[in-house]
Amino acid sequence: MKREAISALRARRGFLRKIGGAGAAVAVGTAGLMHKVAAKSEPAAAQKSFPTPDYDWTKHRWAFGVDATKCIGCLRCVEACKRENNVPLDAHHFNTWIERYVYLEGEDKARIDSQQDPVNIAASGSEGQYRFANRYQDAKVEKAFFVPKLCNQCEHPPCVQVCPVGATYKAKDGVVLIDAEYCIGCRYCVQACPYGARWFNEEKGVTQKCYWCYHRITKGLQPACVEVCPVGARVFGDRDDRDSPISLFIRNNRVQVLKPETGNAPNVFYVGIDKEVL
Amino acid sequence: MEHLIQYAPYTGWVYPNETVIEWSVAIVVYPYITGLVAGAFTVSSLYQVFGFQRLKPVAHLALLTSLCFMLFVPLPLLLHLGHPERAFNNLLTPHLTSAMAMFGYFATFYIVLLVVETWFAFRPYIVEQAQKRIGLIGSFYRALTLGSYDVSETALRYDRKWIFWLAIAGIPGAHGLHGYVGFVFGSLKSREWWSSDLMPLVFLFSAIISGVALLIVLYVASCKLRRTPIDLACLKGLAYTVWAFIIVAFVLEGLEFANIVYKGREGIEMIMTFVTGPLLFPYFVLQFGIGAIVPLLALSYMIWRGTTGKALVVGVTLSACLVLLSVFMMRWNVVIGGQEISKTGKGLLTYPLQVFGKEGLISSLSLVIAPLVVLLGITRLFPPWEHKAAP
Numbered sequence: 001m002k003r004e005a006i007s008a009l010r011a012r013r014g015f016l017r018k019i020g021g022a023g024a025a026v027a028v029g030t031a032g033l034m035h036k037v038a039a040k041s042e043p044a045a046a047q048k049s050f051p052t053p054d055y056d057w058t059k060h061r062w063a064f065g066v067d068a069t070k071c072i073g074c075l076r077c078v079e080a081c082k083r084e085n086n087v088p089l090d091a092h093h094f095n096t097w098i099e100r101y102v103y104l105e106g107e108d109k110a111r112i113d114s115q116q117d118p119v120n121i122a123a124s125g126s127e128g129q130y131r132f133a134n135r136y137q138d139a140k141v142e143k144a145f146f147v148p149k150l151c152n153q154c155e156h157p158p159c160v161q162v163c164p165v166g167a168t169y170k171a172k173d174g175v176v177l178i179d180a181e182y183c184i185g186c187r188y189c190v191q192a193c194p195y196g197a198r199w200f201n202e203e204k205g206v207t208q209k210c211y212w213c214y215h216r217i218t219k220g221l222q223p224a225c226v227e228v229c230p231v232g233a234r235v236f237g238d239r240d241d242r243d244s245p246i247s248l249f250i251r252n253n254r255v256q257v258l259k260p261e262t263g264n265a266p267n268v269f270y271v272g273i274d275k276e277v278l
Numbered sequence: 279m280e281h282l283i284q285y286a287p288y289t290g291w292v293y294p295n296e297t298v299i300e301w302s303v304a305i306v307v308y309p310y311i312t313g314l315v316a317g318a319f320t321v322s323s324l325y326q327v328f329g330f331q332r333l334k335p336v337a338h339l340a341l342l343t344s345l346c347f348m349l350f351v352p353l354p355l356l357l358h359l360g361h362p363e364r365a366f367n368n369l370l371t372p373h374l375t376s377a378m379a380m381f382g383y384f385a386t387f388y389i390v391l392l393v394v395e396t397w398f399a400f401r402p403y404i405v406e407q408a409q410k411r412i413g414l415i416g417s418f419y420r421a422l423t424l425g426s427y428d429v430s431e432t433a434l435r436y437d438r439k440w441i442f443w444l445a446i447a448g449i450p451g452a453h454g455l456h457g458y459v460g461f462v463f464g465s466l467k468s469r470e471w472w473s474s475d476l477m478p479l480v481f482l483f484s485a486i487i488s489g490v491a492l493l494i495v496l497y498v499a500s501c502k503l504r505r506t507p508i509d510l511a512c513l514k515g516l517a518y519t520v521w522a523f524i525i526v527a528f529v530l531e532g533l534e535f536a537n538i539v540y541k542g543r544e545g546i547e548m549i550m551t552f553v554t555g556p557l558l559f560p561y562f563v564l565q566f567g568i569g570a571i572v573p574l575l576a577l578s579y580m581i582w583r584g585t586t587g588k589a590l591v592v593g594v595t596l597s598a599c600l601v602l603l604s605v606f607m608m609r610w611n612v613v614i615g616g617q618e619i620s621k622t623g624k625g626l627l628t629y630p631l632q633v634f635g636k637e638g639l640i641s642s643l644s645l646v647i648a649p650l651v652v653l654l655g656i657t658r659l660f661p662p663w664e665h666k667a668a669p
Contacts, residue, residue, distance in 0.1 A: 091294065091297075092283075092285050092294060092295065092297045092298050093295065093298070094294050094295055097293075097294050112291035112622075112624065113291070114293075114294050115294050116285075116292075116294040116297050149293075158466070158467065158468065160375075161375045161376065162375075162376050162377065162378065162466070163373050163376055164368050164372065164373055164376040164378035164379040164381070165364075165367040165368055165371055165372070165373055165379070166371055166373035167367075182364070182367060183360070183361065183364075184359050184360065184361050184362075184364040184365060184367055184368065185359045185360015185361045185364075186355075186358070186359055186360075186378065187300040187301065187358075187360075188376070188378055188462075190295075190300050191300065191301065191466060191468065191469070191617075192466050192468055193468060194467065194468035194621055195293070195621070196292075196293025196294070196295045196296050196621055196622075197295070198295065199295040199298065200298065200300055200360065201360075202283055202360075204360070205359075205360025205361045206360055206361065207360075262467055262468075263467075278622050278623065278624070
């Protein structure tokens, strides 16, 4: 157990060094990697191009947990994801983002903001850097919390249902992937996702979204956002493994999912969110 | 020079990725011209299948109008696609759970049907021209005869049978094509503004009124251009048709809105803020008020008073123009309006209309005007008003 913790720590340290020192190089490298990952449609292990030849997608059932009570809104996850997955460094395209909910004294409804908010952009100094502005310092805050958001890799994904050419599909391990070489760029999936998780890459002419760092998890690594979270607000693992962090998270907490009424059956499980969170 | 993307300003709370509005004015134009196709075909069918004799003067014009607009239906979609060169993936590997997957097949089927029906309808004229004309244009008509010069009564009866059955097949074809466009929006559960069982019907009936209205305008304009008298019985027939279908379309659109309001599900406050704020003018004033209620009242008055002559022509034509505006606004309010209401139900966005660019205002307007230019050209080659044979 201890050895595992040390190795995890080492991996994390290495990863942080990597994103700090050679962000651009990593971005370029992963772009190529993503390409390969996204291009597959048959069992991963059978494909030569797949970056992890011994990976068997029938042997895993990935899931993600978010403990909103732990999130401090530092946005390291957003930064890491942007660099790891080559997401445009602006305030309008996100694989993952953090929402801030603030109830002021005497108000019934939360004030909600996120990285696209002009006040937050002004506070960070540019659209490519992410920070929550200290906008409530003079207000009487009754309740406040952060909620990390990302693709829910739904059990019944509406984005997959509506894709006219089958370019986006659900892998056997539960992750919803996009074949960037087959996507026609119609953006019907962007419309169909009720969570706003998909975005269109104007330069590449295809839709993109979070895929739980598929290029990492198939190598036994954690998604970048999980790796960098300093407080453990993000939990990832294999539900087929009873002792994995995610299995423990789901078993030991009363978890909920976003917009359950849609019937999409998300695979991101939340703890500590509020009625206002959608 | 405009930027590649313009971000949508917003109020309230919207998801960060929503600040890029993905379906532009090109996607407004797409259902608009598809609707004109279906509506114009309805007029042609009313004559060919249902025997509305008074619509005879516009029956062939309706067919040509439908064909010309149909040729442009795929264009806004191709302009919109991130990878238009992959558009054929839709035909090669249709993903059958997608409401959009059948588009290629529907559209192809319908274009072929229109071309074949037009050929049968104009065959006597083509044969006549092939025998009369010389030079390049003569060769064009001779090629179009496909080697068949038989215009005997037996052959024409055979043609009429074909036209009849093609028109019958075209009715579900045209209306299926358009009802399906409504389904593309209505079947999505992510947006309260779109998610409605009535959406296909709303699209269908608004399509019919837009097509009939377009024919009214085209018929009157063509008579003026050709300095020929307007057949008032025909115009009245078209006015009755548009009047009857406006009522259905209006009731359906009203019912749809009433459903959203009455059910009052999550996000209804934002929808009400939207329709009483930014959407007040485009929705209540243009789409419902000026576009539907005014022509409905005007047409009702003219039918009641038995208006005829110049007053009828002016009244019906103006009403038709308003209907065309109303249906365009309906498409706008669905496509753009739907995206302006955030999926969070807690915020509103403003669509930043671009003037230039492949999905800008200019290219989209060109897509509405281009079929009319083609129609102008095609009526020179196949005059829908001169030939006598093949009713």
